[in-house]
Amino acid sequence: MKNALKSSVAILLGLTFASQTLAQTMVTELGQGEGQVNIVAWPGYLERGETSPDFDWITSFEEATSCKVNVKTANTSDEMVALMNEGGFDLVTASGDASLRMVAGKRVQPINIDLIPSWSTVDDRLKEAPWHFVEGTHFGVPYMWGPNVLMYSTEVFPEAPTSWNIVFEPMNLPDGAPNEGRVQAYDGPIHIADAANYLMFHKPELGIISPYELNEEQYTAALELLRGQRKLVGRYWHDAFIQIDDFKNEGMAASGTWPFQVGLLQGDGAPVASTIPQEGATGWADSTMMHVDAENPNCSYMWMEHTLASNLQSDLSVWFGANPAVPAACTDGRGMQTAEGCTKNGLDDFERIKFWTTPVSSCESQESCVPYYRWVSDYIGVIGGR
Amino acid sequence: MSRHTNAAVSLSDLLWRRPNLLLLILILPPALWLGIIYLGSLFALLAQSFFSIDEFSGVIQYELTLKTYGELFRPANFDIIVRTVVMAGAVTIGAAVVGFPVAYYAARYARGKWKAIFYLGVMMPLWSSYLVKVYSWKLILAKEGILNWLFETLHLGWLLNAYLAIPIIGGNSLSVSSTGTFLVFLYVWIPFMILPIQASLERVPHTMLEASGDLGARPYQTFLHVLLPLALPGVIAGSIFTFSLTLGDYIIPQIVGSSRRFIGQAVYAYQGTAGNIPLAAAFAVVPIVLMAFYLWIAKRKGAFDAL
Numbered sequence: 001m002k003n004a005l006k007s008s009v010a011i012l013l014g015l016t017f018a019s020q021t022l023a024q025t026m027v028t029e030l031g032q033g034e035g036q037v038n039i040v041a042w043p044g045y046l047e048r049g050e051t052s053p054d055f056d057w058i059t060s061f062e063e064a065t066s067c068k069v070n071v072k073t074a075n076t077s078d079e080m081v082a083l084m085n086e087g088g089f090d091l092v093t094a095s096g097d098a099s100l101r102m103v104a105g106k107r108v109q110p111i112n113i114d115l116i117p118s119w120s121t122v123d124d125r126l127k128e129a130p131w132h133f134v135e136g137t138h139f140g141v142p143y144m145w146g147p148n149v150l151m152y153s154t155e156v157f158p159e160a161p162t163s164w165n166i167v168f169e170p171m172n173l174p175d176g177a178p179n180e181g182r183v184q185a186y187d188g189p190i191h192i193a194d195a196a197n198y199l200m201f202h203k204p205e206l207g208i209i210s211p212y213e214l215n216e217e218q219y220t221a222a223l224e225l226l227r228g229q230r231k232l233v234g235r236y237w238h239d240a241f242i243q244i245d246d247f248k249n250e251g252m253a254a255s256g257t258w259p260f261q262v263g264l265l266q267g268d269g270a271p272v273a274s275t276i277p278q279e280g281a282t283g284w285a286d287s288t289m290m291h292v293d294a295e296n297p298n299c300s301y302m303w304m305e306h307t308l309a310s311n312l313q314s315d316l317s318v319w320f321g322a323n324p325a326v327p328a329a330c331t332d333g334r335g336m337q338t339a340e341g342c343t344k345n346g347l348d349d350f351e352r353i354k355f356w357t358t359p360v361s362s363c364e365s366q367e368s369c370v371p372y373y374r375w376v377s378d379y380i381g382v383i384g385g386r
Numbered sequence: 387m388s389r390h391t392n393a394a395v396s397l398s399d400l401l402w403r404r405p406n407l408l409l410l411i412l413i414l415p416p417a418l419w420l421g422i423i424y425l426g427s428l429f430a431l432l433a434q435s436f437f438s439i440d441e442f443s444g445v446i447q448y449e450l451t452l453k454t455y456g457e458l459f460r461p462a463n464f465d466i467i468v469r470t471v472v473m474a475g476a477v478t479i480g481a482a483v484v485g486f487p488v489a490y491y492a493a494r495y496a497r498g499k500w501k502a503i504f505y506l507g508v509m510m511p512l513w514s515s516y517l518v519k520v521y522s523w524k525l526i527l528a529k530e531g532i533l534n535w536l537f538e539t540l541h542l543g544w545l546l547n548a549y550l551a552i553p554i555i556g557g558n559s560l561s562v563s564s565t566g567t568f569l570v571f572l573y574v575w576i577p578f579m580i581l582p583i584q585a586s587l588e589r590v591p592h593t594m595l596e597a598s599g600d601l602g603a604r605p606y607q608t609f610l611h612v613l614l615p616l617a618l619p620g621v622i623a624g625s626i627f628t629f630s631l632t633l634g635d636y637i638i639p640q641i642v643g644s645s646r647r648f649i650g651q652a653v654y655a656y657q658g659t660a661g662n663i664p665l666a667a668a669f670a671v672v673p674i675v676l677m678a679f680y681l682w683i684a685k686r687k688g689a690f691d692a693l
Contacts, residue, residue: 053649135445166513181558187645234558236645242524250559373439373662383460384646 026110027297036068037299040083040092042286044142044260044320046071054336055319057312060286065306066211079242084108090294091303094132095284096356097190103132103139108289111138115301118308122324125350131357132287140287141304142325144316147283147346147353148186149274151262156182157255164198166254168229180232184255186248187236187383189375190356193258193282195222195229197354201279211282211354213363219370226382236383242263245270256281258322259345265274280352311335322330323347435667444663454664458672463652463665467672470649473564474632477571477624481579485624486574489583508577509592516574520641521586523570529559557644568645571632578627586620587613620683629680633673649673 039046046069049056058069072089078096084092084107091230094102102108107211113119119127122142127133132140152161156175166173167183196211199221206218214222234250237243241263246252247265260272288307290300307310313324314335323345324330330342346353363369401408438453439446457463492504513520526532537546550556550563557563590613598608636650645657649669657666684690 079395164542181562234562238640242641245528249525250529250561251529260505376662377462377665380466380647382654384462384465386462386465 001374002150014270026112027115027301028112030115030298030301033065033067033299034296035066035299036070036092037296037303038072038089039303040072040074040080040089041293043073043075044092045073045093045286045316045317047319052319055315057306057310057315059229060310061306062302065294065302065348067302069303076380081107087291087293089291090296090300091291092289093286094140094289095286097358099131099140099287099289100134100358102289103134107292108139109292109294111141111290111304112301113138113141116305116308118305118326121308121328123325123327126285126325129287129355131285132289132356137224139316140289141307142288143288143307144313144320144322144325145283145285145350145353145355146259146320146322147276147281148256149259149262149281150254151247151257151265151272151274151276151347153247153252154271154273160273160278161254163257163277164194164279164379165202165368166197167232168195168225170228172234175253179253181234182237182251182253183232184237185226185233185250186256187238187381188373190282190310191256192219192222192226192375192379193354193356193359195225197282198279199225209365212357212359213369214359215366215369223378223382226379227386230382230385240358244268261349263321276346276349276352280354281349283346283353284310285355296367312339317345321345388546419535429436431667431670434663435671437664439662439664447516453485457665463669466647466649466652466669470549470633471676473568473571473648474629477575477632478628480568480572481576481628482583482621482625485576485579485583486621489580489587489620492580493584493587510572512577520638521667522571523566523573524561524642527559527561527566527569529561531561533560539638543590561642562644564646565641567639570638570642571635574638575631578631579621579624582623582627583617583620586617586623590616618687619690622687623690626681626684630673630677633676642645 034220045060047055048058062068074083080092080094080098083089084102091153125140143311150161150164151190156173158174166179167185171179173179193211196208196214196218197287199206200208206221237255243257244261244265248270262272265272288304294300309325311334312324313329314337317324318336318341323342328336330337330347331339359369359372359375361368361371395400435454437446438451450479453691476664496504526533537543554566594612595608598612634650636648636654639648639651649672653666653669656662656669
């Protein structure tokens with residue numbers, strides 16, 4: 001049994017390595033489009049005017065290049081990684097916690113930025129971001145980024161709260177009632193990073209450099225903070241639409257969230273607003289990455305150029321409440337976004353945002369860090385009241 | 387052509403001479419299905435649970451060990467198992483208590499058109515999407531939902547608040563309490579309890595109840611000593627459904643309740659986001675073991691005689 005397993009694992013590894021050496025080559029010149037491109041994307045990321053006629057950035061591409069865009073949506077980073085491992089797709093819009101996993105797993109190929117004429121328009125802060133630029137090689141084209149903001153009820157808070165402490169520490173809110181049972185937190189283990197980010201500001205003696213790179217002592221302190229938070233949180237949010245419902249029907253006062261929910265709630269006339277408090281915030285930055293065995297490389301490159309050059313950057317940032325990877329899209333009128341809109345979405349807060357990355361044991365800032373799989377099991381314990 | 391005919395004839399001769407061969411050919415596809423696809427994946431799962439994850443690097447080590455099963459007994463993980471089993475038990479008992487009178491009425495009193503309406507009433511919730519039902523329950527139980535409004539209108543808000551103040555079963559509102567999770571489970575699974583009870587009640591001869599009455603038994607004595615023992619196999623058959631369905635569900639506790647994990651959610655989190663497949667597999671084995679034990683007891687109680 002054991003031997004059989006070992007040999008099968010060895011064969012598997014052998015095959016993986018064999019395909020890796022083949023796959024490391026980069027596209028050097030472009031030819032005719034293949035007629036289609038298959039993309040794995042977050043819901044709402046690829047719109048062809050079907051959800052709302054004002055939001056369409058696929059039709060123009062299909063007409064200009066005769067590459068048909070086939071979209072497969074994925075709800076979590078893990079689903080994205082799984083789909084890319086299965087294969088059959090050309091591109092994926094990966095967040096920072098998925099992108100490095102795919103680079104490490106050799107599921108994506110290097111990008112030749114010379115084949116993307118609009119590369120120079122990309123935000124300089126994103127061009128060589130560590131979640132897609134690995135060991136001097138580009139593995140992705142920046143797509144969108146955004147902060148995890150603090151959403152609050154304007155009925156409870158006449159002025160924007162200045163600190164995340166309203167969701168971490170027991171206290172009375174400005175309306176006189178305690179915050180217990182009226183705040184929410186994200187139910188993904190990555191929320192430990194929000195706690196670490198809070199401690200980074202309030203307990204400098206812990207010496208946290210990055211909220212994704214925690215040693216045992218720092219990690220224990222973050223968990224301790226979260227155990228206190230458990231007493232305040234009635235339900236952790238998992239699904240964006242359940243959280244929206246909770247703010248409407250459960251009398252929620254504050255929670256960490258995505259700009260997406262804030263926009264939808266405000267669109268419904270709910271009394272909410274959002275802010276990035278003094279501690280800064282965590283955030284996400286997505287990149288378009290290309291599968292090692294992409295069958296439609298020419299259409300893929302044309303699509304990557306399209307993501308940077310068309311109305312996509314501008315209109316998507318309105319649609320999703322995110323920030324374009326091309327800063328000019330805020331102002332040059334290629335779409336509906338305006339300079340005020342970008343400021344509202346947090347364009348100027350880039351430096352205050354710690355972007356999602358997967359915690360690994362061999363980390364840069366210190367000797368060894370607590371890896372992600374322990375974040376998962378310990379966070380389950382915290383939510384369970386342990 | 388003739389060669390073909392000869393081949394066909396000799397084949398049919400062979401099958402006639404050896405009936406076992408025919409049986410083997412017929413049984414092979416379902417056996418392969420059960421053996422390879424069904425049991426095979428189950429054993430693959432079992433095998434995974436005997437591996438472990440390296441604490442330091444998070445890489446799965448393919449060496450047989452019981453370490454992963456030991457991790458199930460860590461307080462945080464053991465809580466999840468206890469929580470799920472208690473919930474499954476409570477839902478089962480609740481479903482039996484609520485379902486029995488309904489099934490009794492449907493089996494004994496409803497006639498003709500009403501019987502059809504009863505069947506329809508019990509089955510109808512099964513026709514609509516499970517998710518829609520759960521979401522609508524979330525709205526019913528919400529702090530600003532209809533149930534809370536009803537309590538307030540009847541000036542009984544204090545009663546609900548007093549109940550919600552009880553630790554463990556209470557919470558900030560019904561929809562974020564374990565009671566809410568319980569109610570939704572109860573609603574979603576109750577058809578699976580009513581139908582087997584009704585089937586078993588219909589099999590109890592009316593004459594027996596009359597004989598019990600003739601011999602001087604009071605109604606509750608008749609219920610306790612005649613009706614219940616005869617209907618018990620149906621109750622146990624129903625309880626198998628409600629118990630196992632609650633044990634494995636991972637969507638209801640995610641939408642309604644206090645976010646405290648159940649076994650299904652733990653499996654999802656460990657295999658999906660953590661890449662800790664051994665622990666996910668070990669968790670998945672827990673309901674299998676529990677249900678095997680449960681079925682063994684149910685069989686001894688004669689639950690399968692009624693099916």
